[in-house]
Amino acid sequence: MMLRPQPSQRAFVPFVSVENMMRLVHAIGVERFIADLAGHIEADFRRWPEFDKTPRVASHSRDGVIELMPTADAESYGFKYVNGHPGNMRAGYQTVTAFGVLSSVSTGYPLLLTEMTLLTALRTAATSALVGRYLAPEGAQVMALIGNGAQCEFQALAFRALCGINRLRLYDIDPRATEKALRNLRAQGFEVTACASTQTAVEGAQILTTCTADKQFATILTDNMVGAGVHLNAIGGDCPGKTELHPDILKRADIFVEYPPQTRIEGEIQQLDPDHPVIELWQVMRGEVPGRRDARQITLFDSVGFAIEDFSALRFVHERIRGTDFFAPLDMLADPDDPRDLFGMLDRAR
Amino acid sequence: MMLRPQPSQRAFVPFVSVENMMRLVHAIGVERFIADLAGHIEADFRRWPEFDKTPRVASHSRDGVIELMPTADAESYGFKYVNGHPGNMRAGYQTVTAFGVLSSVSTGYPLLLTEMTLLTALRTAATSALVGRYLAPEGAQVMALIGNGAQCEFQALAFRALCGINRLRLYDIDPRATEKALRNLRAQGFEVTACASTQTAVEGAQILTTCTADKQFATILTDNMVGAGVHLNAIGGDCPGKTELHPDILKRADIFVEYPPQTRIEGEIQQLDPDHPVIELWQVMRGEVPGRRDARQITLFDSVGFAIEDFSALRFVHERIRGTDFFAPLDMLADPDDPRDLFGMLDRAR
Numbered sequence: 001m002m003l004r005p006q007p008s009q010r011a012f013v014p015f016v017s018v019e020n021m022m023r024l025v026h027a028i029g030v031e032r033f034i035a036d037l038a039g040h041i042e043a044d045f046r047r048w049p050e051f052d053k054t055p056r057v058a059s060h061s062r063d064g065v066i067e068l069m070p071t072a073d074a075e076s077y078g079f080k081y082v083n084g085h086p087g088n089m090r091a092g093y094q095t096v097t098a099f100g101v102l103s104s105v106s107t108g109y110p111l112l113l114t115e116m117t118l119l120t121a122l123r124t125a126a127t128s129a130l131v132g133r134y135l136a137p138e139g140a141q142v143m144a145l146i147g148n149g150a151q152c153e154f155q156a157l158a159f160r161a162l163c164g165i166n167r168l169r170l171y172d173i174d175p176r177a178t179e180k181a182l183r184n185l186r187a188q189g190f191e192v193t194a195c196a197s198t199q200t201a202v203e204g205a206q207i208l209t210t211c212t213a214d215k216q217f218a219t220i221l222t223d224n225m226v227g228a229g230v231h232l233n234a235i236g237g238d239c240p241g242k243t244e245l246h247p248d249i250l251k252r253a254d255i256f257v258e259y260p261p262q263t264r265i266e267g268e269i270q271q272l273d274p275d276h277p278v279i280e281l282w283q284v285m286r287g288e289v290p291g292r293r294d295a296r297q298i299t300l301f302d303s304v305g306f307a308i309e310d311f312s313a314l315r316f317v318h319e320r321i322r323g324t325d326f327f328a329p330l331d332m333l334a335d336p337d338d339p340r341d342l343f344g345m346l347d348r349a350r
Numbered sequence: 351m352m353l354r355p356q357p358s359q360r361a362f363v364p365f366v367s368v369e370n371m372m373r374l375v376h377a378i379g380v381e382r383f384i385a386d387l388a389g390h391i392e393a394d395f396r397r398w399p400e401f402d403k404t405p406r407v408a409s410h411s412r413d414g415v416i417e418l419m420p421t422a423d424a425e426s427y428g429f430k431y432v433n434g435h436p437g438n439m440r441a442g443y444q445t446v447t448a449f450g451v452l453s454s455v456s457t458g459y460p461l462l463l464t465e466m467t468l469l470t471a472l473r474t475a476a477t478s479a480l481v482g483r484y485l486a487p488e489g490a491q492v493m494a495l496i497g498n499g500a501q502c503e504f505q506a507l508a509f510r511a512l513c514g515i516n517r518l519r520l521y522d523i524d525p526r527a528t529e530k531a532l533r534n535l536r537a538q539g540f541e542v543t544a545c546a547s548t549q550t551a552v553e554g555a556q557i558l559t560t561c562t563a564d565k566q567f568a569t570i571l572t573d574n575m576v577g578a579g580v581h582l583n584a585i586g587g588d589c590p591g592k593t594e595l596h597p598d599i600l601k602r603a604d605i606f607v608e609y610p611p612q613t614r615i616e617g618e619i620q621q622l623d624p625d626h627p628v629i630e631l632w633q634v635m636r637g638e639v640p641g642r643r644d645a646r647q648i649t650l651f652d653s654v655g656f657a658i659e660d661f662s663a664l665r666f667v668h669e670r671i672r673g674t675d676f677f678a679p680l681d682m683l684a685d686p687d688d689p690r691d692l693f694g695m696l697d698r699a700r
Binding site: 084105107338342346 | 360361365367368369372373375376380402404407409411413414415416418420422424427429431433434435438439441442443444445447449451453455456457458459460465467468471498499500502503504527530534537680681682683684685686688689690691692693694695696697699700
């Protein structure tokens with residue numbers, strides 16, 4: 001009898017399941033995780049020109065979109081698979097689910113496969129709060145959270161971890177969503193007010209975060225709701241035909257974006273002329289152009305989520321699982337003894 | 351004590367490891383697997399206009415390339431991750447490794463994650479032989495196999511399964527590669543001749559298959575080696591800057607391609623004018639344009655590998671694992687009880 005050949009170590013890819021991602025997050029602590037991840041994102045934004053960048057590759061259908069978001073530097077390649085299906089919730093599915101892979105550029109071999117539904121929620125919030133550190137008005141204490149779905153609590157935790165925000169004003173068209181967020185956020189020690197309208201929610205807030213999920217042009221904020229000096233953190237408009245802000249707001253604001261070629265298609269600025277001026281955040285983070293200049297300026301982070309943030313998150317997780325048991329080896333790569341003898345490997349397994 | 355909430359079924363994605371792919375292939379039989387898969391590919395080529403098509407998204411580096419190949423019809427979305435690193439072999443790694451995902455278009459949820467290193471070898475061979483059925487000269491009995499690396503044996507098995515080819519003439523610049531293929535193919539019952547040069551290998555062959563791996567412009571076949579009536583099955587030229595045939599051959603041949611926008615960049619025809627006429631295989635398979643017209647015509651399949659072939663392969667595997675134990679459930683998707691309460695799920699796992 002022949003022994004079945006065993007795959008070597010290089011045939012295995014470390015896999016972080018949802019269960020293990022939750023264990024990793026709690027081992028580090030949610031806010032610490034977000035803050036450390038933000039540090040990785042900031043470091044990567046500061047070396048922006050080193051990345052191979054491309055707008056994400058989207059496949060649109062009636063019900064939603066499936067996207068692939070690749071990027072690479074000289075050493076590592078990462079991509080994320082992510083869907084957005086606003087109708088999913090009604091059937092008990094997540095609107096957004098995601099997973100991702102980090103690979104070695106020099107061999108093309110995957111180094112990590114990980115769930116990214118949770119990780120995307122964490123990196124989106126980490127990016128928002130990181131940008132908030134550059135753009136929110138000095139002494140900001142109150143944030144309005146319009147849209148109390150899956151992203152809401154992560155935004156709150158990130159803005160506390162990075163910007164010291166502890167007072168929140170919530171609104172959602174569905175009061176059950178607000179109740180859920182209220183419960184979760186009070187348990188985390190926030191001072192939270194549930195509001196009856198967007199108009200009420202924005203009162204006294206220096207930071208306005210919109211994270212709604214409808215796949216359509218919507219006007220979550222109108223011009224009169226946005227006073228001088230506020231910072232707008234617009235998360236939900238992230239898809240062609242999906243926006244949250246009235247165009248008049250955009251015209252009064254200084255607009256900060258991740259990657260213009262993608263934001264022009266997907267962000268709030270799809271409502272503006274294609275040459276409307278925008279400021280690239282990587283240049284702000286490198287100190288090449290100013291962020292907030294004065295106390296009356298309206299700043300807008302037109303967030304759509306860019307591949308480099310996922311890349312930072314993949315590298316962060318890859319780094320942090322080392323020496324832990326928060327991953328399992330996955331037999332995902334064929335590894336014949338003689339790499340040219342793929343057929344021999346198959347044949348001997350018979 | 352609270353019970354840790356268990357993820358529901360929808361959090362799990364069926365995963366086919368390399369080990370399980372080998373079990374599936376042997377349960378069906380290699381040649382039967384290739385022939386059935388070719389049937390799926392043919393059916394999908396015949397409904398070509400139904401697919402959302404895009405050239406693959408490639409990230410090139412000094413050592414190789416990493417590519418994402420997505421496509422979708424109205425029901426299913428599929429993508430493949432695949433690398434090509436010609437120098438890998440020297441370090442004991444595979445030149446090409448791959449994995450893929452099949453998803454539901456209506457929810458965006460992944461339905462299958464599978465190894466695709468073996469599956470790509472099988473689908474590439476299945477596509478070649480399927481095309482061979484339309485283009486190879488009648489009564490073809492002998493195939494030359496130039497390049498005796500990982501793809502070689504799969505090509506032989508596919509051409510036997512689909513075109514009845516049983517006589518093979520092998521050549522590789524590395525005699526050890528030829529020895530390996532000779533051993534494997536004789537054990538499979540082929541009549542095999544190892545040749546000392548490409549010139550010798552093509553003698554008397556009606557089908558010339560080139561599947562070499564160098565990432566550069568090469569001239570594996572020169573014009574004088576290609577007589578009237580042969581069918582050229584050019585597999586290895588599949589990347590910008592990587593070709594196998596002398597351009598004079600291309601000018602004498604009728605050129606058949608998968609997806610022109612991708613083949614113009616990656617295939618042998620990158621050596622020709624961008625408007626040099628090519629024939630699309632899906633139209634041949636639909637009977638809209640002729641394949642081989644006469645016994646003296648030189649036909650060329652300028653194969654680069656297109657996403658729809660991987661889509662067919664993903665659907666085929668998804669179909670064939672049903673009711674078997676050739677997969678394992680992978681906890682890859684976050685699945686909170688209330689889809690808006692992603693944070694609550696994380697928090698309760700603490």
